[in-house]
Amino acid sequence: MQGQRYEPFAHHFPLSQFLQQLLNGLFLGSIYALIALGYTMVYGVLRFINFAHGDVFMLGAFTGLYLHKLLGPMMAMMPWPVAMLVILLLAMIICAAAGILIEFLAYRPLRDKPRLNVLITAIGVSLLLEYTAQLVFGATQQPFPVIIPKGNIGGLGGLTVTITQVIVLVTAVVLMIALRFIVMKTKLGMAMRALSLNPTASALMGVNNSVVISFTFGLGSALAAAGGILYASLYPSIEPFMGVLPGLKAFVAAVLGGIGNIPGAALGGLIIGVTETLVAGYSDTLGIPSGYRDGVAFVILILILLFKPSGLLGKAEREKV
Amino acid sequence: MAALVLGLTGCKQQGGGGDAAGDIVIGEVAALTGGTATFGTSSNAGTKMAVAEINMAGGLLGKQVRLVTEDDQSKQGEAGTVAKKLISRDKVVAMLGEVASGRSLEMGPICQKAGVPMISPASTNAKVTEAGDYVFRVCFIDPFQGTVMGKFAISRGWKKVAILIDTKQDYSVGLSQYFKEYFAKNGGTITGEQSYGSGDKDFKAQLTAIKAGEPDAIFASGYYNETGLIASQARELGITVPLLGGDGWDSPSLVEVAGSAIEGSFFSNHFSNEDTSPKIQEFVKKFQSVYGKVPDAMAALAYDSGMILADAIKRAGTTEGKALRDAIAATKDFDGITGKITLDEKRNANKSAVVLTIKNGKFSYVETVAP
Numbered sequence: 032m033q034g035q036r037y038e039p040f041a042h043h044f045p046l047s048q049f050l051q052q053l054l055n056g057l058f059l060g061s062i063y064a065l066i067a068l069g070y071t072m073v074y075g076v077l078r079f080i081n082f083a084h085g086d087v088f089m090l091g092a093f094t095g096l097y098l099h100k101l102l103g104p105m106m107a108m109m110p111w112p113v114a115m116l117v118i119l120l121l122a123m124i125i126c127a128a129a130g131i132l133i134e135f136l137a138y139r140p141l142r143d144k145p146r147l148n149v150l151i152t153a154i155g156v157s158l159l160l161e162y163t164a165q166l167v168f169g170a171t172q173q174p175f176p177v178i179i180p181k182g183n184i185g186g187l188g189g190l191t192v193t194i195t196q197v198i199v200l201v202t203a204v205v206l207m208i209a210l211r212f213i214v215m216k217t218k219l220g221m222a223m224r225a226l227s228l229n230p231t232a233s234a235l236m237g238v239n240n241s242v243v244i245s246f247t248f249g250l251g252s253a254l255a256a257a258g259g260i261l262y263a264s265l266y267p268s269i270e271p272f273m274g275v276l277p278g279l280k281a282f283v284a285a286v287l288g289g290i291g292n293i294p295g296a297a298l299g300g301l302i303i304g305v306t307e308t309l310v311a312g313y314s315d316t317l318g319i320p321s322g323y324r325d326g327v328a329f330v331i332l333i334l335i336l337l338f339k340p341s342g343l344l345g346k347a348e349r350e351k352v
Numbered sequence: 353m354a355a356l357v358l359g360l361t362g363c364k365q366q367g368g369g370g371d372a373a374g375d376i377v378i379g380e381v382a383a384l385t386g387g388t389a390t391f392g393t394s395s396n397a398g399t400k401m402a403v404a405e406i407n408m409a410g411g412l413l414g415k416q417v418r419l420v421t422e423d424d425q426s427k428q429g430e431a432g433t434v435a436k437k438l439i440s441r442d443k444v445v446a447m448l449g450e451v452a453s454g455r456s457l458e459m460g461p462i463c464q465k466a467g468v469p470m471i472s473p474a475s476t477n478a479k480v481t482e483a484g485d486y487v488f489r490v491c492f493i494d495p496f497q498g499t500v501m502g503k504f505a506i507s508r509g510w511k512k513v514a515i516l517i518d519t520k521q522d523y524s525v526g527l528s529q530y531f532k533e534y535f536a537k538n539g540g541t542i543t544g545e546q547s548y549g550s551g552d553k554d555f556k557a558q559l560t561a562i563k564a565g566e567p568d569a570i571f572a573s574g575y576y577n578e579t580g581l582i583a584s585q586a587r588e589l590g591i592t593v594p595l596l597g598g599d600g601w602d603s604p605s606l607v608e609v610a611g612s613a614i615e616g617s618f619f620s621n622h623f624s625n626e627d628t629s630p631k632i633q634e635f636v637k638k639f640q641s642v643y644g645k646v647p648d649a650m651a652a653l654a655y656d657s658g659m660i661l662a663d664a665i666k667r668a669g670t671t672e673g674k675a676l677r678d679a680i681a682a683t684k685d686f687d688g689i690t691g692k693i694t695l696d697e698k699r700n701a702n703k704s705a706v707v708l709t710i711k712n713g714k715f716s717y718v719e720t721v722a723p
Binding site for chain 1: 386389390425551560590
């Protein structure tokens with residue numbers, strides 16, 4: 032690459048290409064957003080980062096794969112949107128149960144211990160899930176079944192958008208709205224917010240904190256599972272370590288938006304997705320090799336921690352003593 | 353054939369013991385799991401078949417051959433570790449493997465230092481055999497493979513080609529460099545150069561940039577896993593030109609992941625199982641009856657590497673490191689499955705390459721390019 036410069040954009044900077052890159056980034060970002068929501072919710076309620084979250088995402092993709100194998104003949108008879116919804120919802124339920132179980136077995140016994148203990152336990156759970164998955168599913172990449180038909184959406188001029196991308200975006204948005212509804216309008220959501228403000232006070236007000244925490248983990252894991260299936264539909268090759276990098280980026284997204292803040296997580300996810308895509312797409316113009324795209328998320332993380340530690344939408348919080 | 357099958361199951365992974373049983377112990381490092389697992393499982397199948405045939409024919413130097421295979425999980429770093437283990441614990445007399453160049457580069461210096469001859473079946477990066485005079489290979493090298501695809505692109509009348517490099521793989525970096533050199537020197541234009549790293553899933557950003565350069569073809573020399581995703585995403589973005597690649601594409605997973613998106617693309621390879629020569633067809637039939645599938649190039653090369661090693665042990669009359677090394681180095685006109693193999697002074701095999709295309713989900717033969 033040294034010595035020789037290729038300048039495909041020397042003559043012009045085509046707008047359609049830029050729009051295409053923005054779209055590419057938007058779809059990628061919507062998945063980061065889904066995963067980031069799980070991080071943020073758990074942090075909001077428990078004040079700790081669940082590092083095993085990215086692995087629940089992986090678990091979601093594999094659950095989808097095996098559900099598809101198991102229900103294959105039945106799926107063939109259903110129209111694809113129904114089949115997709117069945118797989119998506121079943122995987123979400125299964126992973127919600129897994130998330131609740133993880134909390135019950137690994138985190139609950141440590142609830143009154145220093146936060147560092149539970150953080151390290153989370154890293155342990157993450158490794159446990161990854162290597163168990165390697166043992167059970169095998170380390171080899173497996174093709175993910177086509178649950179959303181292939182094809183492009185027409186009528187966008189020079190822009191290309193696939194059916195899969197549209198479904199991914201729509202599903203992600205619907206899930207985020209549903210989450211907002213649950214948190215803002217339901218009794219459990221109110222309990223979640225109360226717990227987040229002050230666990231002792233909420234317990235005194237008759238909130239069963241354990242139930243609310245289980246529910247939060249279930250909800251976050253369900254979103255991660257949905258993210259896993261959507262991600263696998265976009266990039267149909269899955270393996271036990273597929274959750275590591277998206278998980279890390281989603282974590283950055285959650286911090287970027289302001290950890291503990293739900294709209295912030297969604298916004299952070301979109302920003303990371305778009306930035307990453309633009310860096311890779313305009314690597315020639317920017318002079319950054321496109322292999323550095325993953326590094327960009329972490330540069331952003333460092334910048335936020337330096338200049339706005341509370342994140343874009345987060346409130347500056349005084350440490351409670 | 354039952355005896356052959358028995359022979360195959362007899363040489364599964366076995367731990368420890370050195371050559372206590374009086375066997376000749378050969379080590380093999382293969383990626384049986386992980387990102388390039390089909391390379392490892394294929395080459396392992398080829399090696400096992402060679403060993404089984406050698407043993408059925410009475411073994412070597414009056415002894416049976418025992419193969420000890422270690423899985424490096426497709427991981428950089430792991431290949432060196434398991435190679436060390438094979439040398440110090442299993443006391444292997446020679447080493448077969450790896451397929452991926454990056455991992456062979458790791459094993460080379462270790463085998464060299466221990467004085468254990470190593471034959472890589474399929475690592476094409478030029479640097480692999482530069483580790484020392486104990487490191488050999490039975491395949492051609494990247495300068496040749498990159499040049500073959502450069503020649504092929506020129507012969508098809510393609511004037512503009514974009515390059516997509518997997519910068520985490522020495523193999524892809526090397527191939528791209530030699531392709532570029534040949535193609536640019538012979539009147540072609542490189543419209544853009546994009547990179548990614550193994551394990552990436554999203555290539556739309558790079559492909560959108562490549563699309564803007566309106567190339568006639570895209571030289572994407574990464575391994576099959578990423579190439580499958582690259583092909584489908586390229587088609588989704590409305591890029592219809594063929595992709596070009598090297599032997600790193602040679603895996604059934606390529607078509608499984610890419611589906612119809614990879615149809616009509618081209619790659620260079622060591623061998624085509626469609627070749628009608630009786631020797632190759634006999635090998636294909638034998639392989640099929642044991643493993644129930646047709647052999648790919650990795651299996652054929654691994655088979656050849658095992659057979660060349662056996663031939664050298666016979667000629668050397670001993671398994672002592674130095675004598676065995678000299679015998680391997682003297683290999684001349686060995687009639688292998690992947691062509692007539694002569695090892696040159698740089699311990700590389702001189703032989704021709706084939707160009708394959710993907711047609712109806714199968715790899716089909718296009719032409720042979722001589723060195």
